[in-house]
Structure formats: C-alpha cells, structure tokens
Amino acid sequence: MTCYTSVFDLFSVGIGPSSSHTVGPMRAAKLFGTTLIEDNLLTGVDRISVQLCGSLGATGIGHGTPQAVLAGLVGEDPETVNPSLPNELAAQIESEGTINLMDKHRIRMNPADIELLPHRILIRHTNAVVFNAFSAAGELLLSRTYYSTGGGFVEEEGAPATVSVDAELPYPYQYASDLLEISEREGLSIAEIAFANECALRPPEAVNAGLDRIWAAMRESIANGLDTRGTLPGILKARRRAAAIAEQLRSVQGERETSLEWLQAYAIAVNEENAAGGRVVTAPTNGAAGIIPAVMFYFNEFLAEAMDEVKTEAVRRYLLTATAIGSLYKGNASISGAEAGCQGEVGSASSMAAGALCEILGGTPAQVENAAEIAMEHNLGLTCDPVAGLVQLPCIERNAIAAGKAVASARMALYGDGKHMVSLDTVIETMRQTGRDMSTKYKETSEGGLAVNVIEC
C-alpha cells in the first residue's frame, strides 16, 4: 500500500483559474469525447448535455468551468490549450450554437446545454460532472459521470480512486512515519526517496528533464505575473498588483531588506496569472499555485549559492521533497478545497513548500517532517470562501501569506532537532477530520465566509 503520487501528476501544467473546476472538468470532457470515439459513437452524436454538480455548479461560472468543458469536448488538453480558446468557444456556442466535437464532428451545443446544479451532490465527491450524448432522434448514446477530485485529477464513476501511482515502487509508504523510517534505514533524504520512486516510472534523465520543465513553467508564470498590469476578469474588477509591488521594491533596492516582500510578490504574480486564466503549474492545485514556486524562487534569489548548477540541483530536490509530502496529503486527506476547505489547498501547498525549503536549506528528514507539520498546523481550519466564485479574493493574497508561513516554518524547524510533539501524520489526520466536519458553506461553494460578507462590486 502506498500513497505516493508522481511529481508529474502532482505538478501538471494547466490553465487557470482552478485545477478542480477548470483543469479537471476539461480533462473529463476530453475523456468523454475519447470514449465516444473508442465506442464508435462520435459521428452519431447530435447534441451533448452537461451537468455541473455540487461545487462545480456553485462556483463554476467564476471558475470558468463551462468554458473548460467546451475546450475538453473539442479535444483540447489543459497543458497545451491556448488560454483564450475556452472563452472563444463560449462565445461560439452563443452565436453559432455548435462546436466541433473532438475536432472531428460538428454538433449542436447551446449555453443551456451546460446546466449548473449546485444542490445535486453525488456521494463519491462534490465535484461531479455528468455528460450525456444524444442522437438526432433524441436517443441517449452514452452517459458518463466523472469526479474532479482536486489538483486536476479526474476519476470516472465505477473506476477505483486514483490516490497513488499504479506501479511497483522501491520505497512505497503510506504515512510520514513510514517515510522517516525508510530514510533512517536506507540513509536517504526525502528527496532521494522520491527520486528513486520516480525512477521506477521513467528513466532518471527523463525525471530530471521533467523536473526542469516544471520549474521552467513555474518561473515563466512568475515572470508573466510580475510583468502584467491591468484588471482581472470577473465582476470584482480586481486590479493586478504584482507588477506594481515589484516596481516599488526595485525602487528601494539596496536601501532596506525586501526579500520577504519579494516572496509575496512572486506568489501574487502566479496567482494573478491563474486568476486571469493564464498558464500555471498546479502545485498541488491552481488556487494554491503561487506558494511552491514563490518559495523556490525566493530561495534562488536570496538564499542560494550563485552557481546555476547548484540552483538546478536544489530545484529538483525541492520539487521531489514537495512531492513526497504532497502525496501524504493526497493519499491520507485531501488537496481539494471542495472537500477539505482551503486548508486542503493552501495548507497543503504551504506544508509542501515548508518541508521542501527545509530540505534544500540542509535540514534532516526529521526537520523536513517538522517544517511540513508546522506549516499545516497553522493553516488548520482554513475555509474556502472565494468571493463571487472567483479564485481571487481571498485566494491571491492568501498564497502570499502562506508562502511566508512556509518560510517561517522551515526556519523554525531548522532551529530544532526534528523532535516535536505533533507529528505530520497527526496534523494531516486532523486536517482530514476538520475538513469532514466543515460546513459545506466553506467548501468552494461561495455560500459562506467572505463570499457572503463582501459586496461584489
């Protein structure tokens, strides 16, 4: 039994604003289209109806879910789709009433064919999407239900949950205590354990090349965010701030210490890119996409040795350690805001970044575990209450603050010897229970918290 999830599943390149509400539904729609092709049904389809259930129905408009579904139905992937295409398709069904299903067969499609059903809650997961394909005579050709379980992961009704990799690993583990035991027994760091597991799935060169690609995409999202001004999409008309913050920080360069303010600017930059529907890396979700890149970039800019090869190695170890920790959250609790509240998204990312930073600052495995634990301990109970269903308020600033918590947690752990009262396993289980007990108002439905107390315009 292992909870290990590959770095390439946990960190996937996609478009914003949400891994569960944009990336996952797009993948589900493409899976449905692929099944139509495999079952030789595609050319008989005249119309498709889509039901966005539970949280997908509650905040789907603000998260761009209908547009994402359209992109998936025309055969696009989140990794490569032109970020402007989903909105263009939404305009197309308004004006023309058609889409080109899987880029092969034109069908009728109107805005009314995508229904928002916030009160239809399916048992397996609140983020459910149901597709029905009909012939011109109205005959139901194919019906499928998929669940978007957070971080862009999709599960089909009737198929087992995908909580881990499906391969023989050299170092399987279920809990943080197992991870520490393997580390002690084998004399390996957390990053080395994750690397060995990844090498069971693909050659070492491919692992390293893939890690470098993830980091390049993260860096690009920071650079784009720091470079772009204007207003974010949606009813809030929120101004982008990262570029202005960066400009102010450059103007005081050399006059005072600004590294932690830059850390915040990096996180805000990524999350503004995400909120604008730009390309980001799910880390482990889109709503929390700024924390892990920001902490790594902060290390590179302010803490690392100057040599590029040192930085490259540190990046790889950082992402691998974050993966080992993130797997614990995905396997034993949840990384989905709709399931566990924001503690599952931002809390998990903060914990992953804290442990990973501790590792590249020279922490022992016990200190890494301690850093990850501290960060989650102080994100417990965090609710998900995005105003107007947009991944903007409180999400963007929340990433900046959680990045700071990650750095503080890593530093605090490094002052200790790794021995501490609350274990990472305990805090993960506490997060799971807290998420289970949390009212649905606070789980990505925009029915509670800031979402009902902030005036939207």
Ligand code: SF4
């Ligand atoms: S409040 Fe947190 S969990 Fe909810 S959408 Fe924003 S970042 Fe995601």
